[in-house]
Amino acid sequence: MSYIVDVSPSEQDIAEIHAALIEFNRPHLEGISHDPLACYYLVDDVKKAGVIANVRGHWLLLKFFWVAEELRGKGIGAQLLAKLERQAKEMGCRMALVDTLSFQAKPFYEKQGYECQMVLENYPIDTSLYYLTKSLS
Template identity: 55%
Template sequence: MEYKLDIEPSDSDINEVRGGLIQHNTPFLQGIPKSQVGYYAIEGESKVGGVIADIWGNWLLIKFLWVDESVRGKAVGSELLQLLESHAVSEGCKSALVDTLSFQAKPFYEKQGYKCQMVLENYPMDSSLSFLTKSLVEE
């Protein structure tokens, strides 16, 4: 056997490795529903905010939340998040997960009821990466 370093893997190489991992994981994760969802704030003809997430099993996995500077401070982000969470609950989600860099939105998520579970310091260099979760249903 030999080992080869590739400092510029092609899309094909990446997909081959990812495909192998998916094949390995499938027996363990088979049948767990997964979908993508987006909610948008629209003013006139333009998006001024949006949130993109995955619903995987009973988890809402928030990937991106953005609010245009022109409407920041007007509760657009809070409204988008609440709408998304309500939709997720209607799809059977019980919990939500988001990660955010220290210069992004940790205080925003904490105001929305998210609790920090873990922080990676010095990520990727001088920032930190926080992982926050929230229960979407009363227990």
């Protein structure tokens, strides 16, 4: 028996632990949806903005949200989010969750109806990480 601290785990190491965790969770989460969902804004067939999310049960989990700098402040992000939320609602979502760092988009999400539920101060060093939710009902 031994313990190993690995400062550079391989993709296989990560996959093994992830697979074991999925197997452990299976009896508790079986039958709950876990579907990817995305919405993009294209200019001449080039992605200039997009949001990547997952639908997990009744929750929309926002993962990545980006708008090209030259397009920020023009309502494109709000439109993307509204379209994504509408689709998530059709897929049975009742709530949405996002996390954002203090230098990112907290005011944007609050304008879209998200409310801060928790803050991690000094994360990862000298910023804050906000967890925000919104009712889609």
